[in-house]
Amino acid sequence: MKRFQYLLWFAHEHVSFRLHEIEAIASVLKIPIKWIEPPSDKPWYLVELPSEEAVQKLSARSVTMRRAIHLWADEPTVPRLHASLKEKCLNGLLEPYKLKSFKVDVDLFCNSQTQEEKLERIESFSYMPFQGHVDLKNPDVTFQYIEYYGLDPKIVPANPTRTFFGRVVSESGRPLIHELSLKKRTFIGNTSMDPQLSLLMANLGKVSNGDLVLDPFVGSGSLLVAAAKFGGHVIGTDIDFLMLHGRTRPTRKQTRHIARKDESIEANMVQYSCVDKYIDVIVADSALPFWRSDVEFDCILADPPYGIREPTERIGSKESLPIIKKEGSPVHFPSKIEYGLNEIIKDLMWFSSKHLKLHGRLLFWVPVFRQDYNDAQMARHSCFKLIGNCEQVLTTFTARRLLVYEKIKMPQDTDECSSAIPAASTFREKYFTHGDENRLTRKQKKAEAAKNKEIWFAKLNNVNVK
Amino acid sequence: MKLLTHNLLSSKSLKGVKVGYPLRIVAKDVKISECEFNKEFVKKIIPKLDWKVFVNAAVEIGQTSDLSDELIEDYEDDDDYLKKVHHLLMEVEIINGELICPETDRVFPISAGIPNLLLNENEVS
Numbered sequence: 001m002k003r004f005q006y007l008l009w010f011a012h013e014h015v016s017f018r019l020h021e022i023e024a025i026a027s028v029l030k031i032p033i034k035w036i037e038p039p040s041d042k043p044w045y046l047v048e049l050p051s052e053e054a055v056q057k058l059s060a061r062s063v064t065m066r067r068a069i070h071l072w073a074d075e076p077t078v079p080r081l082h083a084s085l086k087e088k089c090l091n092g093l094l095e096p097y098k099l100k101s102f103k104v105d106v107d108l109f110c111n112s113q114t115q116e117e118k119l120e121r122i123e124s125f126s127y128m129p130f131q132g133h134v135d136l137k138n139p140d141v142t143f144q145y146i147e148y149y150g151l152d153p154k155i156v157p158a159n160p161t162r163t164f165f166g167r168v169v170s171e172s173g174r175p176l177i178h179e180l181s182l183k184k185r186t187f188i189g190n191t192s193m194d195p196q197l198s199l200l201m202a203n204l205g206k207v208s209n210g211d212l213v214l215d216p217f218v219g220s221g222s223l224l225v226a227a228a229k230f231g232g233h234v235i236g237t238d239i240d241f242l243m244l245h246g247r248t249r250p251t252r253k254q255t256r257h258i259a260r261k262d263e264s265i266e267a268n269m270v271q272y273s274c275v276d277k278y279i280d281v282i283v284a285d286s287a288l289p290f291w292r293s294d295v296e297f298d299c300i301l302a303d304p305p306y307g308i309r310e311p312t313e314r315i316g317s318k319e320s321l322p323i324i325k326k327e328g329s330p331v332h333f334p335s336k337i338e339y340g341l342n343e344i345i346k347d348l349m350w351f352s353s354k355h356l357k358l359h360g361r362l363l364f365w366v367p368v369f370r371q372d373y374n375d376a377q378m379a380r381h382s383c384f385k386l387i388g389n390c391e392q393v394l395t396t397f398t399a400r401r402l403l404v405y406e407k408i409k410m411p412q413d414t415d416e417c418s419s420a421i422p423a424a425s426t427f428r429e430k431y432f433t434h435g436d437e438n439r440l441t442r443k444q445k446k447a448e449a450a451k452n453k454e455i456w457f458a459k460l461n462n463v464n465v466k
Numbered sequence: 467m468k469l470l471t472h473n474l475l476s477s478k479s480l481k482g483v484k485v486g487y488p489l490r491i492v493a494k495d496v497k498i499s500e501c502e503f504n505k506e507f508v509k510k511i512i513p514k515l516d517w518k519v520f521v522n523a524a525v526e527i528g529q530t531s532d533l534s535d536e537l538i539e540d541y542e543d544d545d546d547y548l549k550k551v552h553h554l555l556m557e558v559e560i561i562n563g564e565l566i567c568p569e570t571d572r573v574f575p576i577s578a579g580i581p582n583l584l585l586n587e588n589e590v591s
Contacts, residue, residue, distance in 0.1 A: 245578060245580065264578075275501070279471060280467055280471040281580055282467075284584060290478065315590055334587045
């Protein structure tokens with residue numbers, strides 16, 4: 001079988017998610033990948049794929065990739081790249097594209113260029129026997145030229161350390177990130193997940209057409225939107241009645257004085273034309289079993305509350321024999337008790353061990369205090385294998401990690417589960433005290449700097465006077 | 467709430483309830499909205515259903531169909547059959563009504579299409 005070499009060109013963000021995403025998509029689409037170069041943190045993967053169609057399908061779902069390029073030249077220096085291309089053009093590489101309209105895109109990684117420099121670079125390919133006209137808006141074929149200057153923006157070499165040239169085969173799924181932008185979404189909450197990370201979750205969760213996907217902490221439904229976009233049929237549950245009915249305090253600052261109207265997860269699904277994939281949302285406490293005992297989901301996605309911006313609560317009472325008072329409102333709002341993050345996670349894993357299909361994926365986020373972080377503290381369950389553990393840095397001290405699990409066996413009575421995220425019980429406390437300390441020291445530093453400046457000016461004046 | 471959801475829900479979290487399935491339905495408003503037929507999904511969801519409960523629930527809320535109590539064997543290739551199932555699963559929606567626990571008669575209200583399964587603090591086992 002004839003195979004082709006492709007360069008998968010990535011956006012340089014969420015680097016730790018990249019490999020998991022590509023592997024998950026390839027597995028869903030059953031596309032075999034042969035690595036020409038072992039995957040690294042550099043912004044490209046060099047791979048062999050069975051067909052151009054496979055490349056198109058793969059890149060269409062990826063949100064970490066920019067575009068896929070059929071590689072024509074890959075050289076360590078610019079002159080060698082041109083020499084290689086010249087020779088290949090003589091051998092008729094350009095023949096099929098000679099008469100087509102085209103454009104050349106130039107990317108510099110870890111360096112910048114002015115418009116003139118960019119034009120110069122494009123002009124440097126003028127030896128190529130193009131006969132078609134340049135069309136910047138809608139070309140028949142796009143070429144990509146890449147100069148790579150290393151990964152460290154502090155040490156940028158004078159010349160690129162690697163150069164690529166090739167024909168763009170397909171664009172990635174990144175336009176979806178803009179399509180699902182929270183700025184224009186009908187219904188958002190305070191903790192709505194950013195579209196790129198939601199889409200990443202759906203990809204890492206291997207959501208595919210016709211899957212039944214559950215989010216047990218659905219909130220405003222960001223994860224459902226992403227899962228539905230990739231063919232999942234979605235169900236969500238949440239303990240917050242007002243949230244699911246779109247009656248919480250407005251989230252957007254500009255319209256904070258106007259009450260929400262016609263906002264709901266279903267409205268979002270309509271907005272993104274995937275309401276066909278929307279099953280239902282249910283007001284329920286995920287700490288309690290309310291599903292038929294043999295229900296199986298294909299994928300479970302969750303962003304559990306951390307207790308920072310959303311409370312960690314379950315239904316319960318501190319009283320041993322609670323009494324319900326008659327209230328005026330037709331809806332009774334039960335009292336809630338604290339529900340620790342480790343408890344939430346353990347319950348989620350127990351639940352998934354029963355209600356996730358075999359080889360299905362469970363994904364959820366946990367907050368971590370970066371200096372305390374240790375792999376061993378992450379949740380474990382004998383039915384699950386940890387596939388991925390990707391960090392998204394939030395502040396100097398805090399981050400959250402996306403844990404990706406695959407169910408490797410059916411549940412038994414002897415199963416064990418543990419979760420010992422140390423920051424979990426105290427994360428909130430630390431989050432705020434660290435912030436305070438930080439603010440305080442910053443204030444002190446500022447005061448000191450101001451004082452020093454004064455002394456310096458005083459000295460300067462003294463000198464001037466003398 | 468769609469009939470698919472009804473098929474998956476129970477009231478077993480209530481104190482003293484053993485099975486809590488199937489929940490009875492009282493439908494006050496029923497809305498029929500068209501939704502694109504996804505053959506793959508219907509084929510994948512049928513084995514996940516409690517079939518008898520599904521057929522009975524449709525009758526309970528007054529949706530007539532010629533689906534029998536027994537699931538036919540070769541449904542995977544029967545587009546007409548799958549479309550009928552799709553219609554009842556995804557296009558029929560209870561906007562206002564009640565779900566009722568079969569053992570304790572506890573009522574769970576459905577409002578604006580969203581069922582509320584929250585228990586009171588004294589009902590949690």
